[in-house]
Amino acid sequence: MALAVEVSNLVKRFGDFTAVDGISFSVSKGEVFGFLGPNGAGKSTTIRMLCGLLLPTSGEARIAEHDIYRETELIRRSIGYMPQFFSLYPDLTVRENIEFYAGMYEVPRARARERVEELSGRLGLEGLLDRMTRTLSTGWRQRAALATALVHQPPLAFLDEPTSGVDPVTRRQFWEFIDDLAREGTTVFVTTHVMDEAEHCTRLVIMHDGAIIAEGTPEEMRTRYVQNMVEVQAAPLWEALEALQASPLVREAALFGDALHVQLREEVVDPAEAVRQALGEAGVAVEAAECIPPTMEDVFVALARGGEEAVREASP
Amino acid sequence: MNRRRMMAVARAEWIHIRRDPRSLVVILILPVFMLLLYGYGINYDLDRIPFAVWNLDGTQVSRDLIDEFRQNRYFDLRESVLEQRRIEELLDERKVVFVLVVPPDLGGTVGAGRPAEVQFVLDGSDTTRASVALGYIEGVLNDFSGQLQAQWANRQGTQVAAPFTVYPTILYNPDLRSRPFIVPGLIAVLLTLLAGLLTSTCIVREREWGSFETLIASPAAAGEIVLGKLIPYIVIAFANVVLSIVVGWVVFGVVPLGSMALLLTASMVYMAASLGIGLFFSAVSRSQQMAILFAVLLTFLPTILLSGFVFPLRSMPTIIAAIAQIIPATHFLVIIRSLYLKGAGLEILWPQLLVLAGFAVVIVVVAAGRFRKRL
Ligand SMILES: Nc1ncnc2c1ncn2[C@@H]1O[C@H](COP(=O)(O)OP(=O)(O)OP(=O)(O)O)[C@@H](O)[C@H]1O
Numbered sequence: 058m059a060l061a062v063e064v065s066n067l068v069k070r071f072g073d074f075t076a077v078d079g080i081s082f083s084v085s086k087g088e089v090f091g092f093l094g095p096n097g098a099g100k101s102t103t104i105r106m107l108c109g110l111l112l113p114t115s116g117e118a119r120i121a122e123h124d125i126y127r128e129t130e131l132i133r134r135s136i137g138y139m140p141q142f143f144s145l146y147p148d149l150t151v152r153e154n155i156e157f158y159a160g161m162y163e164v165p166r167a168r169a170r171e172r173v174e175e176l177s178g179r180l181g182l183e184g185l186l187d188r189m190t191r192t193l194s195t196g197w198r199q200r201a202a203l204a205t206a207l208v209h210q211p212p213l214a215f216l217d218e219p220t221s222g223v224d225p226v227t228r229r230q231f232w233e234f235i236d237d238l239a240r241e242g243t244t245v246f247v248t249t250h251v252m253d254e255a256e257h258c259t260r261l262v263i264m265h266d267g268a269i270i271a272e273g274t275p276e277e278m279r280t281r282y283v284q285n286m287v288e289v290q291a292a293p294l295w296e297a298l299e300a301l302q303a304s305p306l307v308r309e310a311a312l313f314g315d316a317l318h319v320q321l322r323e324e325v326v327d328p329a330e331a332v333r334q335a336l337g338e339a340g341v342a343v344e345a346a347e348c349i350p351p352t353m354e355d356v357f358v359a360l361a362r363g364g365e366e367a368v369r370e371a372s373p
Numbered sequence: 374m375n376r377r378r379m380m381a382v383a384r385a386e387w388i389h390i391r392r393d394p395r396s397l398v399v400i401l402i403l404p405v406f407m408l409l410l411y412g413y414g415i416n417y418d419l420d421r422i423p424f425a426v427w428n429l430d431g432t433q434v435s436r437d438l439i440d441e442f443r444q445n446r447y448f449d450l451r452e453s454v455l456e457q458r459r460i461e462e463l464l465d466e467r468k469v470v471f472v473l474v475v476p477p478d479l480g481g482t483v484g485a486g487r488p489a490e491v492q493f494v495l496d497g498s499d500t501t502r503a504s505v506a507l508g509y510i511e512g513v514l515n516d517f518s519g520q521l522q523a524q525w526a527n528r529q530g531t532q533v534a535a536p537f538t539v540y541p542t543i544l545y546n547p548d549l550r551s552r553p554f555i556v557p558g559l560i561a562v563l564l565t566l567l568a569g570l571l572t573s574t575c576i577v578r579e580r581e582w583g584s585f586e587t588l589i590a591s592p593a594a595a596g597e598i599v600l601g602k603l604i605p606y607i608v609i610a611f612a613n614v615v616l617s618i619v620v621g622w623v624v625f626g627v628v629p630l631g632s633m634a635l636l637l638t639a640s641m642v643y644m645a646a647s648l649g650i651g652l653f654f655s656a657v658s659r660s661q662q663m664a665i666l667f668a669v670l671l672t673f674l675p676t677i678l679l680s681g682f683v684f685p686l687r688s689m690p691t692i693i694a695a696i697a698q699i700i701p702a703t704h705f706l707v708i709i710r711s712l713y714l715k716g717a718g719l720e721i722l723w724p725q726l727l728v729l730a731g732f733a734v735v736i737v738v739v740a741a742g743r744f745r746k747r748l
Pocket residue numbers: 071074076094095096097098099100101102103141
């Protein structure tokens with residue numbers, strides 16, 4: 058399958074500081090490609106380089122088969138870009154903003170009006186088309202920004218944290234919308250902090266300190282990087298956490314809602330039983346301990362805490 | 374150059390201007406207000422210049438000379454001084470602009486047909502006032518010595534002996550009224566200020582808003598963005614030019630003698646250049662404050678100080694006068710003053726017009742070139 062994005066050894070330095078440190082990956086057409094990582098990992102910097110907004114320090118990249126150094130203008134025609142931070146015109150209405158970008162991408166006027174109706178319908182913006190974007194709350198601003206980024210139906214969309222500051226219900230709608238886009242043939246390149254959202258991606262990479270520390274499908278991520286997960290309910294929870302973190306059999310233990318998620322070392326054969334035992338010895342009452350499939354959150358915690366070291370150890 | 378994109382930029386900018394009450398004030402009220410304020414405030418006309426006389430002579434000739442000044446509507450005799458000390462007092466206290474000192478035996482000297490001298494002690498602290506006053510004094514003296522010569526020749530029974538007195542004939546503004554001179558200059562300065570204020574923030578503002586990032590991620594070329602931004606301001610500038618001309622006419626009674634079409638054309642070319650300069654600063658600045666500061670320091674001040682609006686170019690050191698040539702206002706002032714005062718036409722003003730047009734084109738091209746489509 059043709060590649061929508063092809064990156065090799067991309068580096069970006071700001072002075073002495075290396076924000077993106079020689080990353081390589083590729084995205085096939087039609088994918089929903091997730092770009093994950095903690096704050097400061099270098100996600101936005103990477104996207105900006107791919108959109109031609111920042112000049113890389115070194116490395117190569119091709120977007121929609123165009124070179125990012127020499128064919129920036131061709132790239133700009135073939136992508137839609139939604140920046141991480143509010144970037145609409147605050148004193149223009151939602152409709153005016155969408156129509157402005159329709160103009161910038163040479164969408165014929167009649168078609169632009171159709172797109173306004175279509176996108177506002179799908180994103181639930183109908184009632185807000187004539188509101189100044191300055192007066193919108195974060196969630197609605199994000200929807201409006203999404204609409205402007207997609208008005209020209211780009212084959213490739215870069216969405217930088219589209220769901221930041223968005224409530225959980227809206228967040229689900231966003232992802233349904235993104236799934237639809239992908240089904241209609243748009244390649245979506247999306248960043249997020251929220252690990253559960255990664256489940257919507259066909260493939261994802263996890264960035265940390267400018268480097269890619271993990272790559273694969275969500276399923277691969279879970280099985281490869283996190284095994285032997287046990288969900289524990291105990292009282293008092295806090296003491297249980299301390300006891301487990303002290304146990305030599307435990308790799309990671311973290312609070313997860315009103316339970317603990319505990320990852321045991323690979324050599325442990327019956328993880329649930331091992332947890333019961335450890336807590337028994339510590340004198341904490343165990344209410345429940347059962348093996349669970351790890352969530353993306355667990356993957357993220359494991360990777361982010363252990364950084365590259367954990368990856369190297371856990372990789373087969 | 375894509376028209377659709379350029380017009381999309383122009384339209385968004387237009388909507389922004391319409392919705393920003395601040396810019397409406399700047400556009401509609403500021404020019405009229407400033408024109409009224411300064412049009413009334415700056416007035417170099419010296420009506421009834423106060424003066425004093427120290428007459429050491431006492432002959433008929435000296436009395437005739439003094440009468441000549443007293444009867445002139447531009448002068449107002451305040452005091453006859455009796456001792457020298459009083460002269461300084463009067464000038465110090467700014468009670469008079471000058472003191473006429475008639476030397477002893479003026480009558481005798483003149484009667485003998487010898488050249489005579491009278492002294493004028495002038496307050497030079499306000500150079501403009503002093504030089505205007507001096508101009509009027511020379512006029513009166515010329516008249517008077519003409520009369521004397523005629524009388525003397527009469528008494529000798531001959532025709533006028535020395536008719537070579539210089540009579541400066543003042544063309545274009547015969548009354549030496551300052552308004553027809555000041556109002557066009559004021560219009561030029563005002564339009565400059567306005568242009569700077571209008572466009573100096575219009576690109577950098579987007580950086581502050583964050584809309585810059587999506588704007589430059591779009592396929593729009595720098596030239597399309599810069600020209601698109603310029604279009605609405607050109608329209609506004611036209612309204613302002615017309616408004617200024619109308620205020621100059623209705624309030625100050627100053628009407629251009631030359632072609633109105635040429636005045637409008639030249640003003641618009643000048644506005645394009647000035648708006649372009651604002652855009653340039655907007656493209657290179659990182660914050661709105663910085664852009665406004667640039668616009669004021671690097672366009673407005675030079676326009677006031679160097680263009681010939683306040684200080685005549687002729688009286689500037691050569692280097693400064695050369696620098697003045699790179700300020701568009703210098704050329705525009707020549708055009709607008711010539712149009713108002715002399716009624717000059719295109720056959721005379723084309724070099725200045727050409728220079729202004731060149732400025733406009735170059736600055737827009739440079740602004741577009743400085744507009745980087747990178748963060
Ligand atoms: N223009 C810049 N100059 C200097 N440093 C920069 C610049 N832009 C980004 N950085 C630094 O590069 C690093 C990566 O930033 P980036 O915005 O790419 O992170 P991110 O992964 O998008 O983070 P977040 O999740 O918080 O958005 C950060 O440490 C940031 O401070």
